[in-house]
Amino acid sequence: MPTESPRALVEDFQSTFNHILTELGRVIIGHREVLEQILVAFFSGGHVLIEGVPGTGKTLIVRTLAQVLNLSFNRIQFTIDLMPADITGTRIMLEHDGHREFSFFRGPIFAHVVLADEINRATPKTQSALLEAMAELQVTAAGTTYHLPPPFFVLATLNPIEMEGTYPLPEAQLDRFFFKVLLPYPNSGDMQQIIGSTTGAEVRAVTPVFAPEAAAGRVEALKGLVREVLVAPHLVGYAAALIRATIPAGSKFAPPEPTALPPDESISRYVSFGSSPRGGQALLLAAKVYALLAGRVNVTYGDIDRSAIPALNHRLVVNFAAHADGVDPRSLIEQLLHVAKRLHR
Numbered sequence: 001m002p003t004e005s006p007r008a009l010v011e012d013f014q015s016t017f018n019h020i021l022t023e024l025g026r027v028i029i030g031h032r033e034v035l036e037q038i039l040v041a042f043f044s045g046g047h048v049l050i051e052g053v054p055g056t057g058k059t060l061i062v063r064t065l066a067q068v069l070n071l072s073f074n075r076i077q078f079t080i081d082l083m084p085a086d087i088t089g090t091r092i093m094l095e096h097d098g099h100r101e102f103s104f105f106r107g108p109i110f111a112h113v114v115l116a117d118e119i120n121r122a123t124p125k126t127q128s129a130l131l132e133a134m135a136e137l138q139v140t141a142a143g144t145t146y147h148l149p150p151p152f153f154v155l156a157t158l159n160p161i162e163m164e165g166t167y168p169l170p171e172a173q174l175d176r177f178f179f180k181v182l183l184p185y186p187n188s189g190d191m192q193q194i195i196g197s198t199t200g201a202e203v204r205a206v207t208p209v210f211a212p213e214a215a216a217g218r219v220e221a222l223k224g225l226v227r228e229v230l231v232a233p234h235l236v237g238y239a240a241a242l243i244r245a246t247i248p249a250g251s252k253f254a255p256p257e258p259t260a261l262p263p264d265e266s267i268s269r270y271v272s273f274g275s276s277p278r279g280g281q282a283l284l285l286a287a288k289v290y291a292l293l294a295g296r297v298n299v300t301y302g303d304i305d306r307s308a309i310p311a312l313n314h315r316l317v318v319n320f321a322a323h324a325d326g327v328d329p330r331s332l333i334e335q336l337l338h339v340a341k342r343l344h345r
Contacts, residue, residue: 006297009225013292016209016222017043023068023206028061029197030190037181037310038065038155044285045223046178047134047154049119049169049314056183058157062115070208070215071112071151078122084129088139089146104141109133110148112216116156120166127173130154134176151219171273171317178282180314229288230298238340239283239304245336246274246316261340266332270322275315282311305341309333 017039024035034050038061041048050058059075066073076087089107093100108114109130119127133139137148156177159166174180186194197204210218241261248271249263267274286307287299294303309330316329 027064027204040289041179049177049180051158052183062155066113070210073113074108074111075115082122087129119156179310243280272319273317279315
């Protein structure tokens with residue numbers, strides 16, 4: 001943490017985060033926990049996968065977030081005929097002063113906030129066009145690398161109720177997403193407010209939190225502050241133990257060694273593959289954001305626990321037995337947290 005006014009830096013982060021939430025709330029009714037998780041991932045430097053039924057506001061959330069942050073925004077509608085070049089860009093031959101040369105025309109991925117709408121409607125080849133951009137903030141076309149402007153934030157949406165004509169995201173693609181958040185139906189009160197406010201003459205609008213010329217720099221400074229939050233060695237060990245506990249006992253990819261948490265029978269029965277180290281990175285980075293929001297410069301057990309479900313629920317690959325018994329990754333993670341709290345507190 002920088003030595004100059006650490007308390008002021010923390011308070012600035014808190015106020016900015018809450019200001020963004022307030023502005024989002026002017027347009028997005030309800031879903032405060034979802035909005036908070038999206039912002040936690042954003043300031044952690046990660047990307048978000050949003051799953052929800054049609055009409056619950058997934059696209060509206062992403063577009064409004066870009067407006068509030070005053071960052072550039074592009075929406076990519078994923079369809080079966082979408083090609084990788086439609087995302088990253090393509091080279092076109094142009095003639096100038098009698099000479100022909102190739103020029104690269106940038107695709108819609110060159111924006112600060114990118115909405116990959118219904119990402120599972122595109123083929124795996126097209127889905128993979130996002131991988132390099134999400135991991136390395138760059139795209140490569142015809143042997144030339146083009147860097148993306150920071151901050152770079154991908155929010156992809158999934159429609160869970162239409163499986164025909166869709167392609168499940170490969171595990172490697174899922175692992176690139178920092179959080180997976182579920183967007184539920186609004187409750188009765190929010191439902192009434194939504195349908196009432198969106199059918200009247202008044203159009204809800206937001207006020208950008210950052211000035212256009214300062215937005216990218218302010219966001220990057222706040223993301224840098226997150227990295228400065230302290231994590232004690234025993235808490236790093238706790239996060240590592242949680243990740244290790246998601247791996248089924250006897251897996252050929254897991255070294256036979258003593259673990260901090262005892263092997264869980266449910267994990268061994270229902271999970272084919274556990275979380276990668278990226279899951280542990282997500283746990284700690286998100287925990288750092290939650291620490292700042294609580295006014296602290298150090299992470300606690302509770303910060304890590306709060307990050308566990310959105311960070312890990314898409315990283316556990318469950319088997320047929322889990323589907324047959326109605327067991328989902330969320331319930332398995334909750335069970336692990338219960339055991340971890342009992343042993344480590």
